[in-house]
Amino acid sequence: MSIRDLVLQEIRNVAAEQDKSLPPLTDELALLESGLDSLCFAILVSRLEDATGSDPFSSAKASEFPHTVGELIAFYEPIHA
Amino acid sequence: MPDVMTLRALVAQHGAGAREISTRDHSLTLADFATRSAFGASRGRFAGRNVILAVGDMAKAAAALIDLDGLARRILLCPPGFDADKIASAAALVEADALAYDEEAAPPLSLDVMLPVRLPLAPRQDDDAPTLATEWVLPTSGTSGPPKLAVHNLQTLVGAITPAPLQQWATFYDIRRYGGLQIFLRALSGQGSLRLASPEEPIEHFLDRLGGLGITHISGTPTHWRKALLSGAAGRISPPYVRLSGEIADDGVLAGLAAAYPQARIEHAYASTEAGVVFTVADGRAGFPADWLERAGAVEMKLVEGALRVRSPRRALRLLGADAPALTDAEGFVDTGDMIELRDGRCHFIGRRNGIINVGGAKVHPEEVEAALNSLAMVRAARVFAKPSPITGALVAAEVVLRDPAMAGRALEREIIAAARRQLPAHMTPASVRFVSDLPMTDAGKLKRHG
Numbered sequence: 001m002s003i004r005d006l007v008l009q010e011i012r013n014v015a016a017e018q019d020k021s022l023p024p025l026t027d028e029l030a031l032l033e034s035g036l037d038s039l040c041f042a043i044l045v046s047r048l049e050d051a052t053g054s055d056p057f058s059s060a061k062a063s064e065f066p067h068t069v070g071e072l073i074a075f076y077e078p079i080h081a
Numbered sequence: 082m083p084d085v086m087t088l089r090a091l092v093a094q095h096g097a098g099a100r101e102i103s104t105r106d107h108s109l110t111l112a113d114f115a116t117r118s119a120f121g122a123s124r125g126r127f128a129g130r131n132v133i134l135a136v137g138d139m140a141k142a143a144a145a146l147i148d149l150d151g152l153a154r155r156i157l158l159c160p161p162g163f164d165a166d167k168i169a170s171a172a173a174l175v176e177a178d179a180l181a182y183d184e185e186a187a188p189p190l191s192l193d194v195m196l197p198v199r200l201p202l203a204p205r206q207d208d209d210a211p212t213l214a215t216e217w218v219l220p221t222s223g224t225s226g227p228p229k230l231a232v233h234n235l236q237t238l239v240g241a242i243t244p245a246p247l248q249q250w251a252t253f254y255d256i257r258r259y260g261g262l263q264i265f266l267r268a269l270s271g272q273g274s275l276r277l278a279s280p281e282e283p284i285e286h287f288l289d290r291l292g293g294l295g296i297t298h299i300s301g302t303p304t305h306w307r308k309a310l311l312s313g314a315a316g317r318i319s320p321p322y323v324r325l326s327g328e329i330a331d332d333g334v335l336a337g338l339a340a341a342y343p344q345a346r347i348e349h350a351y352a353s354t355e356a357g358v359v360f361t362v363a364d365g366r367a368g369f370p371a372d373w374l375e376r377a378g379a380v381e382m383k384l385v386e387g388a389l390r391v392r393s394p395r396r397a398l399r400l401l402g403a404d405a406p407a408l409t410d411a412e413g414f415v416d417t418g419d420m421i422e423l424r425d426g427r428c429h430f431i432g433r434r435n436g437i438i439n440v441g442g443a444k445v446h447p448e449e450v451e452a453a454l455n456s457l458a459m460v461r462a463a464r465v466f467a468k469p470s471p472i473t474g475a476l477v478a479a480e481v482v483l484r485d486p487a488m489a490g491r492a493l494e495r496e497i498i499a500a501a502r503r504q505l506p507a508h509m510t511p512a513s514v515r516f517v518s519d520l521p522m523t524d525a526g527k528l529k530r531h532g
Contacts, residue, residue, distance in 0.1 A: 013495075017495075017498055017499065017502060017510075018502075018507055019502075038441055038472055038473060039440065039441060039473060039507055039508055041472050042440075042441070042470040042471075042472035042473040042476050042512070043476065043512040045470065045471060045472055046468060046470060046476055046478075046512050046513060047512075047513070050513065055471065057471040057472065058471045
């Protein structure tokens with residue numbers, strides 16, 4: 001599975017678990033408007049760490065944090081590259 | 082003024098009969114204490130001493146306690162896992178000048194009187210030493226920092242025990258900690274025997290051994306009982322009375338025991354080394370009735386900022402050491418550090434004040450999440466802990482022992498998270514669930530916490 005598919009699948013899993021409804025997941029969608037709250041993000045980051053073995057958030061500065069779905073995917077892509 | 086009560090007198094008072102205290106490796110016949118001792122003819126050398134009692138086998142500990150109570154000024158009862166460093170630092174606080182030890186593993190101390198505890202018992206001489214109200218010093222099983230040393234005497238320790246008809250006791254506990262010591266004293270105050278586990282003895286072997294012994298009363302922590310239920314050997318015994326204490330008894334473990342022992346009276350008790358035995362709940366439900374908080378009587382309870390405080394004549398007399406914190410508040414209440422939540426007219430224990438997981442500012446008690454997981458049909462035992470998160474600081478994570486390990490897989494992981502989410506708010510629901518074959522237990526028989 002590509003990193004893109006993994007990230008998108010985990011977003012859907014977390015949203016389903018937490019009873020959040022998602023708009024269509026485009027690269028341009030702002031994370032703040034995705035319907036996921038900070039707890040959902042924390043869970044998402046934890047799941048992606050379990051799946052990829054890496055947590056880019058813990059080594060990044062807050063100013064570098066992704067703001068859109070596309071940036072989030074790009075955030076993880078170097079790991080598998 | 083009444084005479085000072087001693088353990089030896091307690092044993093004699095209830096008719097020694099064929100009563101025994103036994104582990105896998107040793108057996109004590111209580112009648113023998115009238116003329117014999119684990120220190121033989123040297124017993125009198127402990128008169129008036131502050132004695133460190135450090136032995137491996139519980140039968141040896143039992144024999145030494147019967148020998149020393151009333152004779153020594155003070156006994157430091159070292160629990161298993163109390164290593165040489167802890168013994169050395171506690172020795173100074175108890176002003177130790179004597180040691181009762183195991184020949185196989187003597188701690189490196191040099192004190193005025195040092196004698197091995199030997200079984201079988203050997204003939205002793207009558208001594209004319211005065212009978213003392215011996216202080217029993219019990220290290221608390223606190224999770225962090227150096228152990229606190231709580232001072233009791235036989236009077237405070239047996240305060241919750243009422244004379245009972247013939248009871249044949251067994252316990253998963255170690256009798257060198259408060260919970261197990263209560264069972265030891267119950268057995269000695271009654272007319273039956275007491276069966277104890279040997280060090281490192283697997284729980285199923287212990288249950289096998291108990292099978293032929295006609296056990297009527299048995300106690301352990303919820304962690305012990307979950308292990309027993311999981312071992313497949315719980316059916317080797319059919320006790321009329323089952324007791325839990327030392328940890329929160331949740332509905333999951335209570336239901337498991339009710340199914341395994343349909344004929345048994347199942348009680349869960351609340352006690353601590355500092356506060357003593359506080360109460361026993363017999364209605365088969367987790368928690369205790371809220372109106373007990375208002376109940377008048379020897380033992381009083383109140384809530385302060387959600388934590389239970391207890392005023393009781395069975396509490397420890399004091400904590401040892403010049404720097405020790407005060408045991409009670411100004412009104413004589415002991416702060417237990419156990420957090421309570423009121424639900425449906427009942428007080429539920431939700432965890433320890435200092436065990437809280439902070440999920441983005443929301444507080445989570447791991448025990449409360451464990452209770453929800455333990456209530457699920459597929460779960461036998463659960464351990465909940467904080468997983469660091471760069472987003473919320475921490476997340477709730479869980480390790481789960483399944484009733485049927487063959488079911489482990491991603492689908493069940495999701496199912497458990499979804500089922501937990503139906504019972505718990507989002508921040509308390511485990512973000513991750515990992516399947517494990519077993520959960521680690523502390524020397525005190527409690528679930529071992531991370532960190």
